[in-house]
Amino acid sequence: MTDRQVKEVRVTLKQIRCSKVGSDAGPTLEIYGNLRALGVFVNGQGQFEAGFTGKLWDRADNNAVQMAETNQLFPNTQTTFIVFENDFLWVGGRLFEDDDLDADDDMGARDARILYRDIATKDVPVRFQESSQIVDVTFGIELLRTFALST
Numbered sequence: 539m540t541d542r543q544v545k546e547v548r549v550t551l552k553q554i555r556c557s558k559v560g561s562d563a564g565p566t567l568e569i570y571g572n573l574r575a576l577g578v579f580v581n582g583q584g585q586f587e588a589g590f591t592g593k594l595w596d597r598a599d600n601n602a603v604q605m606a607e608t609n610q611l612f613p614n615t616q617t618t619f620i621v622f623e624n625d626f627l628w629v630g631g632r633l634f635e636d637d638d639l640d641a642d643d644d645m646g647a648r649d650a651r652i653l654y655r656d657i658a659t660k661d662v663p664v665r666f667q668e669s670s671q672i673v674d675v676t677f678g679i680e681l682l683r684t685f686a687l688s689t
């Protein structure tokens with residue numbers, strides 16, 4: 539048994555904002571995809587591997603949400619989990635923009651990667667963008683407590 543320090547965090551999906559409709563046809567973006575928070579560690583091969591995962595938002599392409607420029611959603615969904623010392627907290631996901639005539643736009647798989655030592659109570663912005671179409675997402679992180687766990 540060894541003791542490892544862990545941080546218990548609560549992540550809130552505070553806001554999804556349509557910042558720029560840009561080159562899209564019409565006055566709105568049609569957004570779908572998924573947003574989540576996860577604990578990530580580096581495995582024996584030096585690759586990132588997901589540990590705890592908390593889903594915060596998930597919409598299929600036949601259920602896209604229409605957003606005009608400056609429109610905001612406030613999902614306020616939350617997930618609570620622990621992150622081990624030396625691991626990372628990632629917040630982000632992957633968003634797409636639905637188009638009827640052309641192939642849908644991939645707005646990217648984006649994550650803010652927060653080092654264990656930098657996990658603190660704060661808001662973290664993540665930007666999704668395809669050409670001039672921009673969606674800004676805000677994740678709220680709360681550090682609930684830090685403690686030792688025997689593993």
Ligand SMILES: [Ca+2]
Binds near residue numbers: 561562563635643671
């Ligand atoms: Ca588009």
Ligand SMILES: [Ca+2]
Binds near residue numbers: 562638
């Ligand atoms: Ca569109």
